[in-house]
Structure formats: structure tokens, C-alpha cells
Amino acid sequence: MSKSYAITSFGCQMNVYDAERMAEILEADGWQAVADAESADLVVLNTCHIREKAAEKVYSELGRLRALDRDQGRRRQVAVTGCVAQAEGEEIPRRAPNVDLVIGPQAYHRLPELLGAAAHRAGSGHAVATEFAAEAKFGSARVARGAGATGTAFLTVQEGCDKFCSFCVVPYTRGAEYSRPAADILAEARRLVAAGALELTLLGQNVNAYHGAAPDGGEWSLARLLAALAELPGLERLRYTTSHPLEVTPDLVAAHRDLPQLMPYLHLPVQSGSDAVLQAMNRRHRADDYLRLVADLRAARPDLAMSGDFIVGFPGESDADFAATLDLVRAVGYAQAYSFKYSPRPGTPAAEREDAVPEPVKAERLAALQALLQEQQRRFNEASVGRVLPVLLERPGRRPGQRAGRTPQMQAIHVDAAQDLPPGPVISRVRITAAHANSVSGMPVDAAAAA
Ligand code: 5AD
Numbered sequence: 001m002s003k004s005y006a007i008t009s010f011g012c013q014m015n016v017y018d019a020e021r022m023a024e025i026l027e028a029d030g031w032q033a034v035a036d037a038e039s040a041d042l043v044v045l046n047t048c049h050i051r052e053k054a055a056e057k058v059y060s061e062l063g064r065l066r067a068l069d070r071d072q073g074r075r076r077q078v079a080v081t082g083c084v085a086q087a088e089g090e091e092i093p094r095r096a097p098n099v100d101l102v103i104g105p106q107a108y109h110r111l112p113e114l115l116g117a118a119a120h121r122a123g124s125g126h127a128v129a130t131e132f133a134a135e136a137k138f139g140s141a142r143v144a145r146g147a148g149a150t151g152t153a154f155l156t157v158q159e160g161c162d163k164f165c166s167f168c169v170v171p172y173t174r175g176a177e178y179s180r181p182a183a184d185i186l187a188e189a190r191r192l193v194a195a196g197a198l199e200l201t202l203l204g205q206n207v208n209a210y211h212g213a214a215p216d217g218g219e220w221s222l223a224r225l226l227a228a229l230a231e232l233p234g235l236e237r238l239r240y241t242t243s244h245p246l247e248v249t250p251d252l253v254a255a256h257r258d259l260p261q262l263m264p265y266l267h268l269p270v271q272s273g274s275d276a277v278l279q280a281m282n283r284r285h286r287a288d289d290y291l292r293l294v295a296d297l298r299a300a301r302p303d304l305a306m307s308g309d310f311i312v313g314f315p316g317e318s319d320a321d322f323a324a325t326l327d328l329v330r331a332v333g334y335a336q337a338y339s340f341k342y343s344p345r346p347g348t349p350a351a352e353r354e355d356a357v358p359e360p361v362k363a364e365r366l367a368a369l370q371a372l373l374q375e376q377q378r379r380f381n382e383a384s385v386g387r388v389l390p391v392l393l394e395r396p397g398r399r400p401g402q403r404a405g406r407t408p409q410m411q412a413i414h415v416d417a418a419q420d421l422p423p424g425p426v427i428s429r430v431r432i433t434a435a436h437a438n439s440v441s442g443m444p445v446d447a448a449a450a451a
């Protein structure tokens, strides 16, 4: 009997990583991947709950799958995973009876067992697993797959969050902070490098709060872990995401100075430039503290490109508060950034507030902020024209002879006339020839010299 599966993943990079690990678990259990839900016996919806309408999107996708079952005269298995699974729990099968499994982010290791039990029930009844397990959810049996194809891979080092920003569901959906032991991470990194990874991005909801068990007893900080990873032969590039300003420690700043493998790009969300809003958000620092950190980081690594997250229209945000956000953005100068309208998340303290900012004001502020951020991104890209940078070429481009990848500063890049470069993922010297809104173009330096 065929056992095919399709996973659709929404949201953050950790979901992408989790989806890859679930795929490995399923394949070890005899399942075969297919590209789309239409032909799959098992559909996994790996969901995100961070912003508005996430749950509604999941329910409408579940409705679509139900209609598909009806049209095809069959009953496929459906699993809902990720943060909506954690947040909604039993509510999901109540509203969508075609759901067999609801599995929260800390219970994925139970996937084969739960699927087996679901097969016995033969389409009647469902299981909900949303406990926060004490053990690491993927155990130590992770396998390195796919890293060789693009030369870059994610590696989860930390999960969960104890910060409780007043707008955020993560501490509820992903649970308390947990750091994987350094030895497990080093072993996974070695496997990924052996499989062809040239670059690793360390993942965690609060990655710079990392404090994992050291191989020799005691604890390692993120900076110490990065230093150990930098010594792995063949590992050329390191990145980490996402960070909280409170946890940018002096040793982490120094790592940006001392580790050439640590790429000059940092995603450091600040959310707002207003001290009053920062306090109401429970961010536990002021705008000035953030600006000082950015200055320290740039002193350590002058070519550091900054990225961030912003929320506009947090309850009570005044025009002056929003102006302070624009001021902060001007002071920092971002290479890229993400910005969102505040949306109340059920169960979070900010959702209880009654001084909501009207929707049209939110929309206006978002447009103004995004215009400024886009202008900064365009200027950042323009400033790189003429430079020669080592680019990780991850995959073929859209046109013949073209390759696509990332600059050290995380700019998306298309490289033309790249047909003579070594095949496969490779780090190549590229001259930046043109800037665009969200990317740059380039030409290989070495091939051009040879021509
Ligand atoms: N409303 C809007 N944006 C949010 N984010 C998190 N929670 C909310 C919310 N309730 C944004 C923050 C965070 C990013 C991952 O999502 O900017 O850094």
C-alpha cells in the first residue's frame, strides 16, 4: 500500500527546520514525499500563530482538504502541527472533523506512534498531543539531508522563550526556553558539513539566550558555541537568528569581531523606538540601549548589516511614539527589516487593552515605516555596487548561466555568466554590478579575469 505525505509549512524558519525533521521521521517510517496535497495520503499542515488570521487560514485549508476528500471519494489523513496546533488543541478536530492528529511543536517525536494509532482507528477519532516534553523533541537521531544541495542549512540550538513580550504568543505556543546540549549541536553540525553544508544558521526563538550544557561540564553561551563551531573544518559561514537586545552580551559582540566565519548580518528586533511603547511591550530596554548595542556591534564589525522587526499600532501608540520609531530607524540605517501591524493575540496581556489604535491609523503608519525601510534597503543595496564580495551560490538562477545566492550581508543576489564556476554550492568572489529593491546582481570576478 502506498504511503505518501505532503507537508505545507507556514511562518518562521524554525517551522521550515521542523518540517524537514518531520519529513525525515516520516521517511524513516516508510512514507514517501509528494509535492502536493492532492495526491497525498497524509497531509501535514505546519502552522504559524504569530499574527492575525493564521488560525482562520488553517481552517479554510482544512475545509479545502475536506472537499478534496469528497471529490476524490477517499479519506486522507490530516495532521495539524505547529503553533496553531499548540494554541487551539482540541478545538481543531471539533471544528474540522477530518483532522486525525494535532501535534504541538514539542511533541513531533511522537509522530510515527500517533500515526500508527490513527491508522488503527481507521479514520474515526483523533489524537491531540500538545504536551511540553522534558526530552529534546527530535532526540539525537537527526540526519543531515539536503544540506549538500544548497550549501546552507538550519540548525536549531534553542527553543522557546521566557521573555513574555506583552503582544507575543511564542512563550505560550513554544514554551519555556530550552537550550540543546552543545555536544548534540556539534555532532549535528559535523553531519551537516559532511553532507555539504558550507553555511549554518543557528535557530532559536531567543537564540542569543542560548545557555546549553558544555561538552566538559558547565555551560556555554552562544558566543562560546559559535567559537567552537568556527573551528569545524569545512564550515565557512555562521549565522544566528532571532535575537533579543537584552541578551546581546559583550562576548557575543566580541564574537562578531573575532570570528571571520560569523557573517556581517544581524537580525535584532526592536519593535518600537518609543520608550513608553517598549515598556508597555515588556521589552525591558529603552530605545537608547538598542542604539548603543548597534554602535558596539558596528565598532566590532564595521560592515555589519542590520535587520529588525517592527510593530506599528501597539495599543496606546501615539503619533509621537510612532515618530520615535521612525527616528530610531533613521539612526540605525537598516539593510532590511520586517514590519507588521499589531494584531491582538488571544491569551496575551496586550490583547486585554482597550486603547486599540484604529485600523486606518495602523495602515498609515505601516505604509510610512515601510517606505522608509524600503528606501534604506535600496540605498544599502546601491552602496554595495562595485564591491567584490564572497557569495555563497546556492542554486541555479532563473536564466541560463545564472546562479543565485546570498552575499555575506544576506542580500539576495543573481550572478550572471556563472556557467564557468565550479558546479554545486560554492563560495565565489563576485563583483556587485547592479542594485534592485530587494536584491543585487553580480558577475564572477575570477571567471571574468579568465575570460
Ligand atoms: N502583532 C504583530 N506583530 C507581531 N509579532 C509578534 N507578535 C505580534 C503581534 N501580536 C512580530 C514581532 C516579532 C515577529 C516575529 O512578529 O515583530 O519580532
Ligand code: SF4
Pocket: 161, 162, 163, 164, 165, 168, 169, 170, 171, 205, 206, 244
Ligand atoms: Fe515573542 Fe518577545 Fe519572546 Fe520574541 S522575545 S519570542 S517577541 S515573547
